[in-house]
Amino acid sequence: MQKSAHARRRLLGAALAAPLAAAFDRSFAQAKYPEKPIRMILGYPSGGSADGSFRPVQPKMEQLLGQSMIVDYRPGAGATIAVDLTAKALNDGYTLHYVDSGPLTIVPNGKKVPYDPVKDITPIGCCCGGGTLLVVNPSVPASNLRELVALCKAKPGFYSYGTSGIGGAGHLAAELLQSMTGIEILHVPYKGGGQAAVELMGGQIPLLFSSMGTAVPHLPTGKMKAIGVTSAKRAGIVPNVPTIAEQGYPGYEATVWYGFAGPAGIPANVIATINHALQQALADPNAQEQIKRLGYDTMPGTPQDLARLIAADTLKWGKVIREKKIAFE
Numbered sequence: 001m002q003k004s005a006h007a008r009r010r011l012l013g014a015a016l017a018a019p020l021a022a023a024f025d026r027s028f029a030q031a032k033y034p035e036k037p038i039r040m041i042l043g044y045p046s047g048g049s050a051d052g053s054f055r056p057v058q059p060k061m062e063q064l065l066g067q068s069m070i071v072d073y074r075p076g077a078g079a080t081i082a083v084d085l086t087a088k089a090l091n092d093g094y095t096l097h098y099v100d101s102g103p104l105t106i107v108p109n110g111k112k113v114p115y116d117p118v119k120d121i122t123p124i125g126c127c128c129g130g131g132t133l134l135v136v137n138p139s140v141p142a143s144n145l146r147e148l149v150a151l152c153k154a155k156p157g158f159y160s161y162g163t164s165g166i167g168g169a170g171h172l173a174a175e176l177l178q179s180m181t182g183i184e185i186l187h188v189p190y191k192g193g194g195q196a197a198v199e200l201m202g203g204q205i206p207l208l209f210s211s212m213g214t215a216v217p218h219l220p221t222g223k224m225k226a227i228g229v230t231s232a233k234r235a236g237i238v239p240n241v242p243t244i245a246e247q248g249y250p251g252y253e254a255t256v257w258y259g260f261a262g263p264a265g266i267p268a269n270v271i272a273t274i275n276h277a278l279q280q281a282l283a284d285p286n287a288q289e290q291i292k293r294l295g296y297d298t299m300p301g302t303p304q305d306l307a308r309l310i311a312a313d314t315l316k317w318g319k320v321i322r323e324k325k326i327a328f329e
Contacts, residue, residue, distance in 0.1 A: 033093055033270045037068040041086055041097045043079025044164060045192035046071075049211030049294065050079075053128050053258050054098045056290035060281035065273070069096075075191040078167035078328070079103040080113050087120035091263045093270035096124070099261045100169070105313035107167030109321045110328035117314070122266045123306035125275040127282065129257030130296040131231025132170050133215045134177075134244070135224040140206050145228050145247040148207075152183035160186040161207035162196035167328050169256030170209030172317060173230045179324050180249050200224065211256070212237055212295020230254040237295040257299060259306050271303055 044050045051071070062069055074082040083103045089095035104117045115121070134145075140159075142148035152159050163170030166189045178185060188205050190196040193214040200208040201223045208215070209230070216237055218224045228244040229235050232253045245252040260278060262271075281287055282300045291298055320326070 033267075033273055034065055034067045036094060037070050038065070038093070039072050039089075039095045040069045041072050041074055041082045041095065043074060043076075043082030043097075043099065043103060045073055045075045045194060047194040047214075048164060048192045049213045049256075050098060050100060050258060052211075052213040052294050053291060053296060056287040057127060057278065057281035057284075060284050060287060061277045064277040064280055076165075078107050078165040078171075078189075080107055080115075080167070083117070083121065084114045086261065087115040087263055089263045091122070091265040091267075093262065093266050093274065096260055096262045096274070097121075098127075098258060100258050101129075101256055101310075101313055102165070102168040102171075104261075104310055106169075106172055106317045106321070107328055109314065109318040110167060110326055117310070120264050122262045122264055122271065123303045123310060124260040124262060124266075124271055125278045125303055126257055126259040126299040126301055126306045126309060127278065128291045128294075128296040128298050129255055130212065130294075131229045131235060131243075131253075131255050132173050132209050133212055133229055133235075133238070133241070133295070134173075134227040135200065135208050135210055135215050135219075136227055137200055137203055137206050138222060138225055139203065140225070142227065143225065144242075145244060145249075148227055149181045149183055152181075152185055156184040157186060159207055160188050160205050161209060162188045162190055162199055162205040163209050164193040164196060164211070165189050165191065169230075169254060170211075172320065172326075173209050173254035175324060175326050176252065176254050176320060177244065177249075179320075180252055197224075213293075216295060235295045237293060257309065258296075259299075261306075275303055 042050050058069055074085055080103045086097040108117050142151050161174050193211050196208055197214050199205050215224055219226055226241045228247055229241055230244055234243055279300050282298045288298055
């Protein structure tokens, strides 16, 4: 009798549990990513190179993901504010960061940041990259690097240069140039490249290390003069502007890249979904042409490729920062 009662209880328990298990299984099976809009943090204001290089891939990614990617601009402190927000966000894949190399590979080498660029951040995939452009206000009596270096050497510390922020690619490009040429110029950091460009054209700063997308449209107007590009080879968008390396400083190279990242612990299937959408977007000819017009090359690849790039650049810029005793405080 006891055995029969025990058997009935087991059958009853199984009967009650079965619908619950089935419901759980259905819920799990139906759960997919993404099911709502994705917040995309940018560490610079609208109108700069970060914003400009994200826009070409955004429509295709939104189409493939079936959700909007809503941009949340959080400029300041060389984009470290944005990285810190990303690091502290939920790791469900609904908060991502369109990040550049500065706050992950440069700034952490020069000052204490509230996040660990390796442990607190998940690399998802690189988007594009390239050099910056050294431009001057038309009032500066120099048309090439040799003339500019002579001008700066004649008045050490007199000339200032603008960038999109402390620890960004422009900042390091300028520091590397100073170390290789022996000039002394004063850094004036801005919260974004667009603001810095306006200040250059207004005469508030004489020199600017700018993204291609921000500076190139102003070159035909005569409001800026191009001196040189910081990449190892000339940029297709301004093929007549020589590199700094070919103007007497072989070995000079300073580039920037942009990519997708998120907080630590993002599920592998979410990472794969975002990366797949990014690779498809980068394969789109229209997106490639838009990115090329910004002066960048597309950089398709895996999350592991981006992780290796972060590690390599961290070593490269760390060496420069230590040797030149560069401080970002």
